[in-house]
Amino acid sequence: MDAASRRSCHFVALIILGISPILCFAGGASKKCDVFSGSWVFDQSYPPSDYSATCPFLRSEFDCQKYGRPDRHYLNYRWQPSGCNLPRFNGVRFLEKMKGKQIMFVGDSVMLNQYNSLICLLHAAVPKSNISAPYQTHYVTFQDYEVTVTYLWSHYLVDVVEESFGRVLKLDSIRDGGDRWKQVDVLVFNTGFWWYAKGNGKGWDFVQDGNTIVKDMDRTTAMAKALATWGRWVDSAVNTTKTRVFFEGIFPTHYRGNEWGKPGLRDCSRETVPVAGSRYPGGPPSIAGVVEGELRRVKRNKRVHFLNVTTLSHLRIDGHPATYNGAGGGMDCLHWCVAGVPDTWNQLLYLFLLA
Ligand SMILES: *[C@@H]1O[C@H](CO)[C@@H](O)[C@H](O)[C@H]1NC(C)=O
Ligand SMILES: *[C@@H]1O[C@H](CO)[C@@H](O)[C@H](O)[C@H]1NC(C)=O
Ligand SMILES: *[C@@H]1O[C@H](CO)[C@@H](O)[C@H](O)[C@H]1NC(C)=O
Numbered sequence: 001m002d003a004a005s006r007r008s009c010h011f012v013a014l015i016i017l018g019i020s021p022i023l024c025f026a027g028g029a030s031k032k033c034d035v036f037s038g039s040w041v042f043d044q045s046y047p048p049s050d051y052s053a054t055c056p057f058l059r060s061e062f063d064c065q066k067y068g069r070p071d072r073h074y075l076n077y078r079w080q081p082s083g084c085n086l087p088r089f090n091g092v093r094f095l096e097k098m099k100g101k102q103i104m105f106v107g108d109s110v111m112l113n114q115y116n117s118l119i120c121l122l123h124a125a126v127p128k129s130n131i132s133a134p135y136q137t138h139y140v141t142f143q144d145y146e147v148t149v150t151y152l153w154s155h156y157l158v159d160v161v162e163e164s165f166g167r168v169l170k171l172d173s174i175r176d177g178g179d180r181w182k183q184v185d186v187l188v189f190n191t192g193f194w195w196y197a198k199g200n201g202k203g204w205d206f207v208q209d210g211n212t213i214v215k216d217m218d219r220t221t222a223m224a225k226a227l228a229t230w231g232r233w234v235d236s237a238v239n240t241t242k243t244r245v246f247f248e249g250i251f252p253t254h255y256r257g258n259e260w261g262k263p264g265l266r267d268c269s270r271e272t273v274p275v276a277g278s279r280y281p282g283g284p285p286s287i288a289g290v291v292e293g294e295l296r297r298v299k300r301n302k303r304v305h306f307l308n309v310t311t312l313s314h315l316r317i318d319g320h321p322a323t324y325n326g327a328g329g330g331m332d333c334l335h336w337c338v339a340g341v342p343d344t345w346n347q348l349l350y351l352f353l354l355a
Contacts, residue, residue, distance in 0.1 A: 032083065033081055033082075033083035033084035034081065034082075034083065035081045035084070035086060035348060035351065036081070036307075036308040036309065036311065036312060036348075037081065037082055037083075037278060037311070038079060038080045038081035038082045038083075038278055038312070039080055039082070039276070039277055039278045039315070040077040040078070040079060040080070040274040040312075040315055040316065041077065041078050041079075041080045042073070042076055042077060042078075043076055043077070043078040044076060046076055046077070046078040050065070050072075050075050050339050051120050051121065051123070051124035051339055052064075052065045052066065052120075052338065052339050053065065053066075054123075054124065054127065055119075055120035055123055055124065056123070056133075057116065057119050057120060057123065057133060057137075057140060058116060058120055058338060059112075059116055059137065059326075059338075060325065060326025060327065061321070061325050061326060061327040061332075061335060062113060062116055062321065062325065062335060062336065062337060062338035062340075063325070063326060063337075063338065064321050064324040064325065064337035064338075064340070065324075065337075066326070067321070067324045067325050067326050068324050069321075069322075069324035069337070071272045073272060073273065073318075074272065074273075074316075074318045074319060074337065074340060075339055075340065077274055077316075079312055079344045079347070079348075082278065086347060086348070086351060087347075087350070087351060087354075088347070089121055089343065089346060089347045089350050090125070090350075091121055091122045091124060091125020091126060092125050092126060093354065094122065094125075094350055094353075094354070095122060095125070095126065095142055095144075095145040095147050096145065097353070097354050098145070098147045098185075098186070098353070099145050099146060099147065100145075100146045100147070101146075101147060101148075101184075101185035101186065102147075102148045102149075102150065102183070102184040102185050102186070103118075103147070103148070103149045103150070103184065103185065103186040103188070104149075104150045104151075104152060104181065104184040104186065104187055104188070105118075105149075105150070105151045105152070105188045106151075106152045106154050106157070106177065106181060106187065106188070106189050106190075107154060107155075107157075107188075107189055107190035107191060107248070108153075108154075108155050108190060108191065108192065108193060108194055109335060110190065110192075110193075110251040110334070110335060110336070111151065111188070111189075111190045111248070112138075112151050112153075113335050113336050113338060113342045114188070114248075114342045114345050114346060115138070115149065115150075115151040116338050116342070117338045117339070117340075117342035117343050117345070117346050118149055118342075118346045118349075119140045119149050120338060120339070121343060121346060122142060122147075122149070126142065126144070126145075129142060129143070129144040129145075130142075130143040130144050131143065137151070138150060138151040138152065138153075139151075150184070152177060152180070152181070154177055154191075155191070155194035155203060156169060156191060156194060156195070156203075156226055157174065157177070157189060157191050157226060157227075157229075157230050158170055158171055158172070158173055158174055158226040158229055158230070159173040159174060159175055159177075160203055160204050161173075163206075165205075165206070166204075166205030166206055167203065167204045167205045167206070168204060168205070168206045168207070168208050168213065169203075169204035169206070169207045169208065169222075170208045171207065171208060171209050171222060171225040171226050171229060172208075172209070172210065172225070172229045173229070174229060174230065174233040174237075178233055178237055181238075182237050182238050182239075182243060184243060185242065185243055185244065186243070186244045186246070186353065187238075187243060187244070187245050187246065188246040188247075188248065188307075188349065189230070189245075189246065189247045189248065190247070190248040190251065191223070191226070191227070191291075192250045192251060192287060192291075193251075193253075193334070195219045195220070195222060195223040195226075195287070196219050196287075207222060209222070209225060220286075220287065220290055223287065223290055224290050224293070224294055227290070227291065227294035227295070228294055228297065230294075231294060231295070231297060231298035234298060234304060235298065240303040240304070244303065244305070244352075244353065245303065245304045245305070246304070246305045246306075246307055246349060246352070247291070247295055247304060247305070247306050247307065248307050248309060248345070249288060249291060249292070249306065249307060249308045249309050249310040250284075250285050250287055250288040250291055250310050251309070251310070251313055251334075252280075252284075252285055252310055252313050252314040253333055253334045254267070254268040254271070254317050254320060254333040255267055255268075255333050255334075256282070258282070259280070259281060259282025260275055260280070260281055260282060260317050261281055267322065267331050267333050268317050268318070268320045268322055268333035269322040269323060269331065269333075271317040271318040272318050273318055274315045274316050274317065274318055274319075275314075275315040275316075275317055277315075278311075278315075279311075280311055280314040280315055282314070284310055284311065284314070285310070285314075288310050292306070292308075305352050307345065307348055307349065307352070309344075309345050309348065312344065313336075313341055313345075316336075316341045319336050319337060319340050319341040320332055320333045320334070320335065320336055320337065321335060321336070321337055324337075
């Protein structure tokens with residue numbers, strides 16, 4: 001945070017479950033600032049440095065510049081909340097503040113996107129420091145600061161258990177990851193896309209809901225039940241004085257041009273600028289409401305922060321790799337270029353963590 005914005009803006013996170021508005025006292029007058037509502041502003045001074053050419057940890061799937069993306073303007077958009085200014089991400093300050101701590105991202109491959117952005121942002125801040133990365137795809141330690149950043153793969157958060165008759169998605173069990181998750185100091189979760197996956201790739205053959213095992217069920221209902229299980233797990237297993245818990249809003253995709261006023265378009269490949277303004281024409285994805293609704297139910301005395309990044313990401317029709325990725329040339333309008341939009345998710349995480 002630079003001195004000016006520290007002076008003008010004092011951030012006080014209200015601990016009402018995740019929907020934590022941030023109070024911003026600008027020039028002595030206090031006003032409520034929802035940092036998730038705003039618009040993207042073109043700013044030549046932003047980002048301070050594009051780390052994609054120098055980050056040793058950057059995955060080829062997200063490295064749009066390396067895989068031929070011809071434009072660079074998408075790197076220059078800054079998220080501007082309507083009611084206040086965001087502090088810039090300061091990697092050294094982050095590492096100093098997080099000294100001795102472990103940060104863990106748990107979720108699907110878009111969570112991996114965010115993890116990849118964070119380790120690159122931190123590396124860019126301290127490129128000469130000792131960094132150990134034995135499994136850099138999911139485990140990096142900044143030794144001089146004793147900060148470890150980890151990514152753990154979990155499509156559903158709840159358990160998938162191999163039984164004699166097949167793989168069972170257990171909507172009311174979090175035994176699997178839970179013991180590992182709760183050891184760390186900062187946990188960031190997401191879930192979403194996979195609840196609607198079809199075929200064998202979805203990773204399970206049956207769903208268990210209570211004592212009932214079925215072949216399949218309404219996926220939205222299934223996701224809501226799993227999120228409720230997750231909420232109970234936070235309530236019962238996590239000491240939120242020690243462990244800060246974050247949950248990401250649904251990460252949107254861009255495969256339907258009619259959502260942003262270009263009917264007929266089936267992907268994001270021609271987009272080079274964000275949607276202007278603060279409203280995404282197509283509205284939020286229908287599952288966003290399920291996540292928000294379930295998170296509201298997590299007990300209010302628990303410090304769970306909801307990172308409501310759905311709309312701000314939705315506006316970034318220009319933020320995806322499209323075909324500029326090292327993942328085999330497919331059309332990708334689901335993941336995000338790194339550097340890019342995930343840096344802003346981390347900037348928001350930084351805001352809440354360091355507030
Ligand atoms: C998330 O942000 C969007 C856009 O600002 C807003 O419409 C929605 O109500 C927010 N949700 C929550 C739970 O704060
Ligand atoms: C960093 O690495 C150098 C070279 O291996 C070593 O001499 C130094 O002690 C390390 N510093 C820390 C803090 O681990
Ligand atoms: C929760 O963590 C805090 C800080 O580490 C500690 O002081 C407290 O005793 C813990 N509470 C429980 C119930 O373990």
